[in-house]
Amino acid sequence: MTRPGKSSLSEHCPLAAVMGLRERKKLEAWRTIRSTALALISERGFDAVSVEDIAGASGVSRTTFFSYFPSKEAVVFDLDPLEVQQWRDLLADPRADLPLWEALTDVSLGLARLLAERLPLQKRLFEQSPELCTSSRDTCDAFEPDLKEWISRRTPDGDPLRTALVYNTAFAAFSTAIEAWDPDDSFEHFLALVRDCLRWAGAGLAHPVS
Amino acid sequence: MTRPGKSSLSEHCPLAAVMGLRERKKLEAWRTIRSTALALISERGFDAVSVEDIAGASGVSRTTFFSYFPSKEAVVFDLDPLEVQQWRDLLADPRADLPLWEALTDVSLGLARLLAERLPLQKRLFEQSPELCTSSRDTCDAFEPDLKEWISRRTPDGDPLRTALVYNTAFAAFSTAIEAWDPDDSFEHFLALVRDCLRWAGAGLAHPVS
DNA sequence: TATAGACTTGTACCGGGTCCAGCTTTCTGT
DNA sequence: ACAGAAAGCTGGACCCGGTACAAGTCTATA
Numbered sequence: 235m236t237r238p239g240k241s242s243l244s245e246h247c248p249l250a251a252v253m254g255l256r257e258r259k260k261l262e263a264w265r266t267i268r269s270t271a272l273a274l275i276s277e278r279g280f281d282a283v284s285v286e287d288i289a290g291a292s293g294v295s296r297t298t299f300f301s302y303f304p305s306k307e308a309v310v311f312d313l314d315p316l317e318v319q320q321w322r323d324l325l326a327d328p329r330a331d332l333p334l335w336e337a338l339t340d341v342s343l344g345l346a347r348l349l350a351e352r353l354p355l356q357k358r359l360f361e362q363s364p365e366l367c368t369s370s371r372d373t374c375d376a377f378e379p380d381l382k383e384w385i386s387r388r389t390p391d392g393d394p395l396r397t398a399l400v401y402n403t404a405f406a407a408f409s410t411a412i413e414a415w416d417p418d419d420s421f422e423h424f425l426a427l428v429r430d431c432l433r434w435a436g437a438g439l440a441h442p443v444s
Numbered sequence: 445m446t447r448p449g450k451s452s453l454s455e456h457c458p459l460a461a462v463m464g465l466r467e468r469k470k471l472e473a474w475r476t477i478r479s480t481a482l483a484l485i486s487e488r489g490f491d492a493v494s495v496e497d498i499a500g501a502s503g504v505s506r507t508t509f510f511s512y513f514p515s516k517e518a519v520v521f522d523l524d525p526l527e528v529q530q531w532r533d534l535l536a537d538p539r540a541d542l543p544l545w546e547a548l549t550d551v552s553l554g555l556a557r558l559l560a561e562r563l564p565l566q567k568r569l570f571e572q573s574p575e576l577c578t579s580s581r582d583t584c585d586a587f588e589p590d591l592k593e594w595i596s597r598r599t600p601d602g603d604p605l606r607t608a609l610v611y612n613t614a615f616a617a618f619s620t621a622i623e624a625w626d627p628d629d630s631f632e633h634f635l636a637l638v639r640d641c642l643r644w645a646g647a648g649l650a651h652p653v654s
Numbered sequence: 655t656a657t658a659g660a661c662t663t664g665t666a667c668c669g670g671g672t673c674c675a676g677c678t679t680t681c682t683g684t
Numbered sequence: 685a686c687a688g689a690a691a692g693c694t695g696g697a698c699c700c701g702g703t704a705c706a707a708g709t710c711t712a713t714a
Binding site for chain 3: 685686687688689690691692693694695696697698699700701702703704705706707708709710711712713714
């Protein structure tokens with residue numbers, strides 16, 4: 235588009251200028267594998283695509299695939315390196331003024347936006363093979379350490395029990411929203427669901443109706 | 445202990461008299477495999493014991509192992525057939541008078557008691573290999589259909605979103621209690637944890653302190 | 655006691671995941 | 685610009701969990 239020999243990557247990633255060739259190639263490979271994988275999987279279904287298929291179609295060896303993704307599931311659920319950065323920014327946002335549960339709702343909505351793009355595909359895959367739901371929870375657990383630390387800092391005395399309870403409950407609410415969302419509905423609908431679930435869970439489910 | 449030829453099973457299981465030879469042998473095999481597996485695993489650790497090891501030590505073939513347990517993890521987490529019966533009894537208990545969340549707490553406490561015996565071992569295994577936590581959640585999902593239906597019946601209009609939210613949140617509270625429990629503490633301590641977690645989650649976590 | 659049906663077994667196979675030794679590519683210091 | 689260090693890629697061997705299947709063995713039933 236500009237100079238010849240310039241990787242297509244730089245269009246999507248202004249950081250490319252700063253990265254060495256090594257890093258740039260790595261990111262490019264990551265994205266190639268991911269998009270190839272998603273194409274194959276969304277076409278044939280998760281179980282009908284083997285890691286070899288993905289590796290082959292990506293022009294890479296099986297071994298290399300596993301050097302980029304720790305498991306077959308990860309290629310569906312892992313965040314793009316840039317999105318990981320956005321996730322960290324979300325947690326770093328110094329909105330110390332908000333009460334815990336509101337701040338947590340904000341973070342959840344931010345996370346929802348990060349997941350937005352691949353969510354419809356993921357929901358379709360869930361319907362095909364429910365075992366994947368488990369794996370997705372696994373992958374979401376990648377956020378656990380960061381998020382728990384974030385919660386802990388906002389919890390009186392950093393009480394670990396309370397921290398864990400808040401984390402797990404928020405996670406439950408978030409998962410419920412994902413479960414309940416119909417990919418045919420708008421994305422705003424999904425955000426509303428996330429908000430509602432967190433509000434209800436935060437307000438307490440013991441009351442007959444909220 | 446009494447008449448010769450009488451299976452040791454009948455001491456534990458008065459139903460044995462009613463069961464045919466087939467069923468009795470099956471239950472006996474199930475228990476042999478389970479206890480052999482737990483012995484090996486608690487000694488060497490989960491990953492260091494293969495299904496072949498278990499099958500071999502149980503005097504049974506690998507194929508047969510998988511006809512009793514759907515996965516290697518299941519041999520650690522599945523409920524004894526008799527316990528499954530107790531679980532169903534728990535759900536059938538017609539305490540329609542209690543409000544949903546209290547009734548749910550009762551059910552959770554009942555479940556806790558069913559899990560009691562193997563919980564210390566399971567917690568030790570969790571520490572060794574955190575991947576197992578996931579599998580345990582999997583296995584607990586075996587309760588999901590029953591429990592969701594149970595909740596749905598007690599939810600206004602059987603609203604599926606609310607049902608899912610209640611289920612997931614209760615599950616989160618229960619898991620938190622399991623996470624937080626130290627196997628060196630008494631079992632009553634664990635029950636108290638379950639109660640507390642459910643109470644807090646039910647009362648709403650958005651409040652600064654409960 | 656014979657037969658239908660359940661249970662077991664060995665074997666072969668698939669696919670995910672790890673390990674390793676050797677090769678190619680990029681980076682760094684001079 | 686070049687040499688050596690370091691990082692990355694590759695194929696192949698291997699382990700293990702899980703499934704399929706055909707053949708055998710045992711229990712139930714009439």
